[in-house]
Amino acid sequence: MFEKHLMVCGATGCLASGSKDVTEVLEKELSDRGIRDKFRIVMAGCPGFCEVGPIIVVYPDEVFYCRLDPENIAEIVEQHFVNGEIVEKHLFKPPKSKEVKRFYDEIPFYSKQVFNVLRNSGRVNPESIDEYIMRGGYRALTRALDMKSEDIVEEVKTAGLRGRGGAGFPSGLKWKFTLQAPGTKKYIVCNADEGDPGAFMDRSILEGDPHAIIEGMLIAGLAIGSDEGYVYCRAEYPLAIQRLKMAIEQAEEYGLLGENILGSGYNYKLNIKEGAGAFVCGEETALLASIEGKRGVPRPRPPFPAQKGLWDYPTCINNVETFANVPLILRLGAEEYAKVGTENSKGTKVFALAGKVNNTGLVEVPMGITIKEIVYDVGGGIQKDRAFKAVQIGGPSGGCLPEDKLDLPVDYDSLTQAGAIMGSGGMIAMDEFTCMVDLARYFLSFTQNESCGKCTPCREGTKRMLEILERITEGEGKLEDLDTLRDLASSIKDSSLCGLGQTAPNPVLTTLRYFEHEYREHIEEKYCRSGICKELFEYAIDPESCNGCRACTKVCAVDAISGEKKEPHKIDVELCTKCGSCVDRCRQDAIKIIRVGSEADVQG
Amino acid sequence: MGVNGAVFYFIICGGETVERFIDPCCSECTHTQETPCSQFVDCCVNGPLCHESEECKQKRKAIMDRVALDSKFVIH
Numbered sequence: 001m002f003e004k005h006l007m008v009c010g011a012t013g014c015l016a017s018g019s020k021d022v023t024e025v026l027e028k029e030l031s032d033r034g035i036r037d038k039f040r041i042v043m044a045g046c047p048g049f050c051e052v053g054p055i056i057v058v059y060p061d062e063v064f065y066c067r068l069d070p071e072n073i074a075e076i077v078e079q080h081f082v083n084g085e086i087v088e089k090h091l092f093k094p095p096k097s098k099e100v101k102r103f104y105d106e107i108p109f110y111s112k113q114v115f116n117v118l119r120n121s122g123r124v125n126p127e128s129i130d131e132y133i134m135r136g137g138y139r140a141l142t143r144a145l146d147m148k149s150e151d152i153v154e155e156v157k158t159a160g161l162r163g164r165g166g167a168g169f170p171s172g173l174k175w176k177f178t179l180q181a182p183g184t185k186k187y188i189v190c191n192a193d194e195g196d197p198g199a200f201m202d203r204s205i206l207e208g209d210p211h212a213i214i215e216g217m218l219i220a221g222l223a224i225g226s227d228e229g230y231v232y233c234r235a236e237y238p239l240a241i242q243r244l245k246m247a248i249e250q251a252e253e254y255g256l257l258g259e260n261i262l263g264s265g266y267n268y269k270l271n272i273k274e275g276a277g278a279f280v281c282g283e284e285t286a287l288l289a290s291i292e293g294k295r296g297v298p299r300p301r302p303p304f305p306a307q308k309g310l311w312d313y314p315t316c317i318n319n320v321e322t323f324a325n326v327p328l329i330l331r332l333g334a335e336e337y338a339k340v341g342t343e344n345s346k347g348t349k350v351f352a353l354a355g356k357v358n359n360t361g362l363v364e365v366p367m368g369i370t371i372k373e374i375v376y377d378v379g380g381g382i383q384k385d386r387a388f389k390a391v392q393i394g395g396p397s398g399g400c401l402p403e404d405k406l407d408l409p410v411d412y413d414s415l416t417q418a419g420a421i422m423g424s425g426g427m428i429a430m431d432e433f434t435c436m437v438d439l440a441r442y443f444l445s446f447t448q449n450e451s452c453g454k455c456t457p458c459r460e461g462t463k464r465m466l467e468i469l470e471r472i473t474e475g476e477g478k479l480e481d482l483d484t485l486r487d488l489a490s491s492i493k494d495s496s497l498c499g500l501g502q503t504a505p506n507p508v509l510t511t512l513r514y515f516e517h518e519y520r521e522h523i524e525e526k527y528c529r530s531g532i533c534k535e536l537f538e539y540a541i542d543p544e545s546c547n548g549c550r551a552c553t554k555v556c557a558v559d560a561i562s563g564e565k566k567e568p569h570k571i572d573v574e575l576c577t578k579c580g581s582c583v584d585r586c587r588q589d590a591i592k593i594i595r596v597g598s599e600a601d602v603q604g
Numbered sequence: 605m606g607v608n609g610a611v612f613y614f615i616i617c618g619g620e621t622v623e624r625f626i627d628p629c630c631s632e633c634t635h636t637q638e639t640p641c642s643q644f645v646d647c648c649v650n651g652p653l654c655h656e657s658e659e660c661k662q663k664r665k666a667i668m669d670r671v672a673l674d675s676k677f678v679i680h
Contacts, residue, residue, distance in 0.1 A: 005673050040671070059673035123673060130625050130648070134668055136679035138645045145642075254626050255640040263640040 002040040004081065005059040007122060010043025011207050012239055013200070018069060019043075019054035025070040026056075029077040039081065045208015047122035049109050050361035052092060057122065062104040065090045095358050095380060109359045112377050114340060114366045116348045117324045121208030126243050129250040132211040138256055140330030144219045145264045149179055152223040156326065158334035160346035165191055165282075165319030165424050166397065166499065168345075168412040174316060177306035178224040181314035188220045188229035189310065189317040191287060192240070195279040196395030197446060199426040201350040202320035204362050206233065206240035209324065210247035214257065214270060216323030219330055221268050224316050228269045232287050235274040244272060279450035282424075283498045284317045286452065297454045298498035319424065321350055341367035345411035355392075355428035356383050365410065372406040375429050386431040390514070394423025396443045396450075397503030399510030400436060419510040421503065433583075435532035436515040437522050441469040443507040447500065458501030461492040465508060475535040477523040485512065531593035534578045540599045543568035545590035552582035552591065573599065622663045629660035649680055 008014075008023050023041060030036040047055055052066035056076075063086055065076060072090055079087050091100040092107050101107045115121075124131040132138070144152050157172025178186060190213060194202040206213060217229045233241055248270055251257035259267050273291050280286045281296040288310050290296035309315025325347055329337045338346045345367040353363050357379030365374060371391055375381070382388050390400045393410075399420030401408065408414050412422050430439070448462040465488050468481045489505030496502045512519060521527045528536035541552075541561075548566040553559075560576040563569030571582075571591075583591045622629060625648040632655040635641035647653045649668070652660045668678050 001669060005671070007673075062674075123677070125671070128671070130667060131671055133625060133645060133648045134672070134678045142642075142645045253637060255635065255637045255644065258637060260640055262644055263642045 003038040004061070005040045005042065007042050007044040007047075007057045007059065009045075009047055009053055009055040009122065010126075011046035011204055012237075013046065013050045014053035014055060015239070017053045021070045022054050022056070022068050022073060025073045026077070029073050030081070033077065033082065035081070042125045044124065045121035045126050046118075046204040046362055048113075048118065048204075048362040048364075049092075049107070049359065051359050057104055061086075063102060064092055064104045064107060066092050108380065109361070109363075109378055112369065112373055113364050114348050115364055116328055116340070117205060117212075117321055117350055118208070118362070118364045119328075120212065121204060124209070126208050126210060127246055129211060129247065129254055129256075132209070136331055137211055137327070138215055140327035141215050141218050141256065142262065144222050144330050145262060145266060147222075149223050149225055152219060152330070153179055155334045156223070156329060159329040159337045160334075160341070160344070161322065161325055161329060161337075162345065162412060163319060164321035164325070164349065164422075166394075166421065168422055171318060171322055174306060174318070175220065175223050177304070178226075178314050178316040181307050183314045185228075185313045186224055186226040187310040187313055187315040188217050188224070188226045189284075189287065189291070189305075189315055190217055190229065190231040190323055191282060191284065191317055191319045192231055192233035192237070193275050193282040193287060194234065194237075194320075194424065195277075195282045195450070196397075196424055196426040198354045198428060199352045199395060199424055201352055201362065201425045203237050203240050205320050205324050205350070206237065207243055210240075210244045211251065212324045212327055213244070213320060214247055214251050216318075216326035217270065218257070218261070218268055219326050220316060220318065220323065222266060224314070226316070227267045228271070230271045230273050230291055230310070232273045232275055232281070232291060234277050234281075236277055241272060241274060248272075278452070279447075280452040280498070280500055283500055285498065287317070288315065297452045298500075300497060321425070342409065342411045344413055349410065349422065349425060351425045351427040353379055353427050353429070356386070356431040356434070357381065357429045358383055367411045368409045370407050370409055371401065374410065374427065375406070379429060382429065382431050384431075386433065389430045389432050389434055390436065391430065392420075392428040392439070392443075392507070393426070394421040394503075394506070395426035396446045397421060397499070397506055398423045398426070399506045400430075400439065400514065401510070402514040405514075419506070419513055421506070433530050433532070435473075435528050435530035436511040436518045437469065437528070438473055438530075438532045440508045440511040441466065441473055444469060444504065447504040451501065451504075455495075455497035455501060457492045457495040458497065458504060461488050461496075462501070462504050464488055465492075465505065469508070472519065472522050473528075473533040473536075475522070475526045475533070477519075479520070479523055481523065482512065482516070482519055525595065527595045529593065531578070531580065531583070536596065537578070537593050538573050538596050538599065539571050539576055539578060539582065540573075540592050540594045541569050541571055542590045542592050545588045547588055547590075549587070551585045551587065555581040555585045557581070622667065625664070625667060629663045630655075630657065632657070632660075649678060 054068045056065045076087050079085050088100050093100045153175045161171040162168040192202050275281050281290050283298050285298045286296040305315040341347050348364050350364045354360050359380040390402050392400050444466045448466045451458045453459045546568040553561045558575050560572045635644045643653045
């Protein structure tokens with residue numbers, strides 16, 4: 001028996017910040033002391049708190065060590081694992097707090113989270129089917145094998161599960177359509193082509209709990225009468241693919257995948273198709289074309305994939321997170337599952353929380369939680385106590401919601417009504433130093449680059465919109481541009497072939513809706529209040545606030561700041577490249593964003 | 605598995621190492637890919653279901669005890 005289980009985050013994020021090196025040193029330290037056998041070390045799935053990785057959670061103590069590097073390990077081994085004293089300096093300490101959080105469940109980041117989909121992530125060895133079974137895994141499949149297809153569909157409908165990949169279409173209804181479609185051959189496809197910038201929900205689920213996806217797909221196969229499925233996963237997720245392949249092999253060996261599953265007569269073959277990373281392949285018809293070996297471009301619908309999908313057979317496509325919910329519904333029962341969430345949005349949603357919050361990472365929250373709770377309670381508020389400005393929900397297809405929407409409940413209907421979408425789960429918080437015009441330009445440049453070019457509204461329309469936004473951010477905008485942007489956005493939404501084009505204008509429309517004053521400032525006053533659009537502002541040092549500490553001069557790469565020590569400094573606007581390093585460094589908040597040529601106002 | 609673990613398994617299993625749920629606990633268990641048992645999944649955690657054997661039960665428990673992080677880890 002092991003004395004302790006050391007769950008090291010072995011997901012891509014922590015691996016990138018050095019968790020493999022930490023593990024190697026941990027192995028060596030324990031071996032050198034002759035106590036290796038007392039400890040079980042697991043490269044586990046993501047515990048979510050990416051901001052503070054690499055992470056080790058020690059069980060059964062539930063001690064959460066974070067921000068580790070290999071040099072910290074000897075001390076932890078000696079003090080905690082040998083002498084039994086927790087090493088406080090490697091525990092989590094919330095910003096501006098002197099009190100460390102000793103245990104996992106005391107950390108505010110986790111306090112409002114509900115782990116449905118991420119129930120196993122970070123707690124099991126993702127490469128062990130036995131541990132998945134211990135955690136209740138494959139029991140939903142066993143139950144489903146005794147049910148009629150129609151009853152499984154009804155259970156998923158009753159649970160109120162909606163697609164977690166973007167639009168939130170009711171999953172049970174989609175399954176019903178595929179079940180009712182005529183045909184002897186049908187496919188299940190798992191969309192793991194996660195393309196939103198900064199989003200990593202699907203990757204983490206696949207890396208941390210791959211059997212949940214297999215079980216979800218097996219149940220879906222039973223529900224619609226399919227004997228074959230594909231997981232379409234982008235090739236830049238090598239760890240996710242590796243773990244999924246391993247999980248498939250194990251499930252086959254255990255008789256849970258393949259021929260005559262558990263003696264039921266149900267056969268199921270599961271394939272993995274690696275995608276090349278085109279954003280458009282996250283669109284279902286483009287994804288199907290890519291699996292078929294064709295160029296990944298969308299096609300008009302109808303017919304919908306449920307009627308005519310992969311190789312023209314009825315096909316049910318769901319996202320990774322959707323499939324991960326399915327075993328829970330079948331195991332707990334629809335009514336129990338539906339206790340979490342709101343009337344029309346049941347269960348939880350996983351978000352990749354990023355941007356200017358203190359706690360970034362992967363979070364799973366109940367539907368109906370407010371944006372404020374996610375940003376301030378889970379996310380720990382805005383960095384450096386700056387003002388919250390907006391949150392972008394739904395990635396490039398989503399929208400920006402301002403401060404007065406902080407109390408908006410996060411559910412499909414409320415978000416859509418406010419102009420955003422749930423999307424696949426990207427959530428980016430922004431502070432006062434984010435320019436909303438530049439943000440719209442950024443997202444549109446992404447969708448423009450990723451437009452497959454098949455339909456004119458998306459290909460040409462987003463390009464024209466991008467040109468206008470670039471002009472505005474360079475100080476060349478005209479007021480009539482705002483109407484042109486709205487007209488173009490409306491045309492693109494109405495006439496694009498696929499969801500990518502139809503939603504591409506959303507960031508522009510929502511920033512126009514909630515931040516039109518910033519657009520007008522850029523156009524009429526040639527001023528970017530956030531200090532992002534370089535043609536539209538200057539930096540100046542407020543002599544009243546500057547204490548002459550010289551911190552800014554040390555980070556200025558072009559020596560644009562001058563002044564004697566303990567005397568107010570000055571910025572040479574001719575030399576200044578507006579990189580913003582001095583703003584980040586100044587503790588007095590003395591460096592101000594001003595209108596071009598208005599330095600005298602600051603100098604007083 | 606380390607030395608302590610191996611000794612533990614030797615004692616529990618009377619010399620037969622059962623490290624995974626797919627390994628048969630005794631000749632009574634016939635579940636394989638080719639000869640599947642409908643009760644296999646439930647049997648892993650709550651078994652044996654097709655015969656009475658404290659020894660076979662302990663073999664399953666040993667697999668679970670080895671990796672269970674806490675008392676709530678295994679869902680019966």
